[in-house]
Amino acid sequence: MRTGETRWAYTFLLPWIIGLVLFQAGPMIASAVLSFTDYDLIGAPEFVGLDNYAALAADPRVARAIENTLLYTVIHVPLACVLALGLALLLNQVTGRAAGVFRTVFYLPSMTPTVAVGVLFLFLLNGQAGLLNEVLGVFGIEGPQWTSDPDWMLPGIVIMSLWNLGASTIVLFAALRNVPRELTEAAMIDGAGSWQRFRHITLPMISAALFFVVIVDTIAALQMFDQVYTMYFGTSQAQQTTGDAALFYVVYLFQQGFQYLHMGYASALAWLLFAVIAVITFIQIKVGDRLVHYE
Amino acid sequence: MKRLAVLLLVAISACGGVGSSTSGFTTMGFGLPDEIATTRVDAFKKAHPDIPVTINQGQFDEQAFLSSVASGNPADVVYLPREKIGGYAARGALQPIGGCIGEQAIPTGDYYPAAAAQVQLQGQWYGIPEFYNSVVLVVNDKAAKDAGVDPAKIDTSDWDALADLAAKMTKTSGGTIERLGLHPKLPEFLPLWAKANGADLLSADGTTPHLDDPKVAEALEYAAKLIADQGGWKRVKAFADTFDYFGAGNPFAKDQLGMLLTEQFVVAAMAGVDPDAEITVLPFLGRDGQPVNSVGGNAWAVPKGAKNPEAACVWMKEMTSTETWIAAARARQAKRSAEGKVNIGTYTGNMKADDVIFREIVKPSGRRAYDDAVTVIRSVQQAGFTVPPSRAAAEFTTAYQQAATRVLQGAQPAADSLRQAQAEAVKALGP
Incomplete structure (x- = not known):
């Protein structure tokens, strides 16, 4: 019986295993090999040892891309988590038929294609005619040139990134729904205020979900590509006029691979990113072990 | 099984891949x-x-x-x-x-x-x-008149006068640009500005970059100053990003531009949507007084x-x-005529075809702006030049465009930025 169940389990897992081997493990191994070669997609790869990795260390645009990406991650992740938690708490207060409507409305931005979001925010953030600066103008504030001032491009990208909090909100909302009511009621009877209840009951009870959101958001932030590419690199004209202020790591990786045909170098870039994400995730898990409350 | 394989093959062929x-x-x-x-x-x-x-x-x-x-x-x-x-x-x-x-x-x-x-x-x-796309200067007649200048007499070979005119044509209100005097189209048109100053970015054989030529730096410095004097790069770029060059609300119709360096297809699009546009199309003259035309x-x-x-x-x-x-070209003329629209012609890479098209097919429309535009575009075609093909064209283009962008953003002086670009270009083009 047990053998039969195992066989069925593997049968159902087979499509995923095939997908993993063909579309993930295979390309990853190929990319690892290519990272030690000079390869332009057309000719045969030429073995160059560690040259690509040595070139990474000396490439100032790699340093700039890492700086931009890390800065974005450090600003975006806490903001996104706090806002998603706030939205989840609001959703948790809504009951009755309106609850479903609000859940849908909060999730809708996640359904918008990222390319469309990039284009939309290019208009919204335009320093001369964008809606954001128009609104700031109402309050007597002269808004910055979000899309053309190198000092303000990154904050503009962070604002855009906060558009899409639907997935995180839903995960946190689900966790909030699972917080045992009796704990909250007992605390209320003992005279705990709303902040104390949130700090000592809600937060520990949803800490596992919050930790998951932080990990996933951090990885996504380090791999940020499509919206930034659409905004600042999607057309040759946009690419020419942006400079390196919005150069994210994966954008640079893409440029090296598909614009300059340096596939070996792009592969080395990809493996460096993999290593960075692995280290950051490892640190987060170690820190999470101390802070996360598992039932 | 065999039937399944045949079905799969049929399905794959029906996908219309790029094979032949x-x-x-x-x-x-x-x-x-x-x-x-x-x-x-x-x-x-x-x-x-x-x-x-x-x-x-x-x-x-x-x-x-x-x-x-x-x-x-x-x-x-x-x-x-x-x-x-x-x-x-x-x-x-x-x-x-x-x-x-x-x-x-x-x-x-x-x-x-x-x-x-x-x-x-x-x-x-x-x-x-x-x-065969040529670059010309499109002038907004209203902006020229506001500046007290006859648009037909604008001479781009006199860089001091051109900078003065660009400043006069510019209109701002608070921190917002309402009209840009001259859009020099940097960094895209750096090869054009360099050529106008007598310099080439790359040797004719595509092997030796000349980005550190002082004349290139002088041209970039001048064009960047044009932008700085009109509100600065950050504002100018944001303002230019709002332009719809191809619709009825183009920046000339909306009086948002005084002068624009652009490919002739922008003029062709305007002819289709804005036949009464008050514009004057001029050749872009180098400092030696000769037309300069970066073609693509x-x-x-x-x-x-x-x-x-x-x-x-x-x-x-x-x-x-x-x-x-x-x-x-005949089909285009017939279609535009049937629609009552102006046709400024089809500009091909084939000189013989162009001779026939502009001698026999494209007739004066009676719209002064566009009829004169055809004459000007035709007159600059032989002055066309390109950045020579090279083995690292993409890297070379990135190097000089990034250099220009750094200057526009105020991150580096022109000479330093172009020296850095020269080193990048030398590395990309190899020995």
């Missing part, structure tokens, strides 16, 4: 948006009914193209920007087509020299040029691994022949 049949062929990067395209395709089909063509419509996609070449399953003929040809040819992604030109007796002497140079690398032909356009090329290069060759010849271009 034994007698037919496929194209990549080409669409059928207008009568210029459809007339020429019809001409090919009529002349060669025995060669089936599959047109995979859509713009040229670098990733799709390279992937198809790398996987050994490319289209038979690809339609791509001419400036990309050098880099692809050097890497072996494109086939030399000298044999095709000889066999089909394609009259290469009919092409504008600048267009022909852009599709050759180290003396070998890798493409057949299509359109697309080309047809045959990828490495194409299954049917013979058919591709026949297609390239037919699509760019004098007769085909003339038929397409």
